[in-house]
Amino acid sequence: MASSAVPDIVIGRLPVYLRALNYMAEAGQEITSSHELGQKLGISSAQIRKDLSHFGEFGKQGTGYRISHLQEQLKRILKVDREWEVALVGIGDLGHAVARYNGFKNRGFRISMLFDSDPSKIGTRIDELEILDAVKLKEQLRARNIQVVMIAVPAAHAQQVADDCIEAGVHAILNYAPITLTVPPGIKAQHLDPVVYLQRMSYYL
């Protein structure tokens, strides 16, 4: 398993496969095929087989994939067979919604720290979790050995927050602010600006 050789675009599809398998499993389904997965996801079955072949043999010709086995293997490959603690920085409207979002459960991530710089928010709670003072961001991330953060601060502050997180040992940043973060080699950043996704569709309208 030469994982360093797997193209990032392949890695990007694995979570989508895993999510589809989770739905099938929840519906009580036990076996699937690259054909069925492909149809659901709008990806060719050949592409799915090729993507998975980077990591070994998961199914037999003609018998398809055992869903529970493929789920387990994908979770292991994506390192979500454990639970990562995640810090969320910026508790505005969007941050608040993300903090309350229940879609993280059982998928490898748990929001365990909230930060904001607004004195009227610091010390208040969302569900069980207290909003901490962003002034202590670096110190607290280090103390908890946090490697994954989500940033939902205004665009003008996002790069500084990202720099602080990276300095504190963070390696993966999911950024909701509408700006592309500049990060050093070895640090991963993903961007969730809805307008970028709308614009890549309006091209086709």
Added chain:
Amino acid sequence: MASSAVPDIVIGRLPVYLRALNYMAEAGQEITSSHELGQKLGISSAQIRKDLSHFGEFGKQGTGYRISHLQEQLKRILKVDREWEVALVGIGDLGHAVARYNGFKNRGFRISMLFDSDPSKIGTRIDELEILDAVKLKEQLRARNIQVVMIAVPAAHAQQVADDCIEAGVHAILNYAPITLTVPPGIKAQHLDPVVYLQRMSYYL
């Protein structure tokens, strides 16, 4: 300009270029280069020049790009030199945050319709906009000739909402629900499930 021949992955990068140019312009900058853009975005300058070359000549060797011109051209190519009306379906925590998000302004989209099926929400307003009864979704989308929707309903309802939207003439769907939508050829769907983006980073941790 053979736009049908441009790979989708190239189209996907254009909004990122446009966003970076917007920031430069706001900061008063007038000229940039593929080198500078590439450094900011973590993309090679050769890739940027190649992407843009699909659409013509935007800069001169050695003099760089005039930002205002490149902005105009990218807006035209992405069809955001106009404003698309967008309907948002599902006004839970996340939908509410999306409805109040001010990042759409001047980027080609305006949320002009809100829908939910919760009787306690229908008829209430977010800022100026009334939440409409989702029972009337198809009828209202047709009446307003809406082509772009955002879906923020629970995963279990997202496919049905998408089907209804498509039946009503929608061609582009931005989906926040954690499920991959199955859409017919010619319809575009983009997915913003944060866990998919976290998982594609945890692979590298």
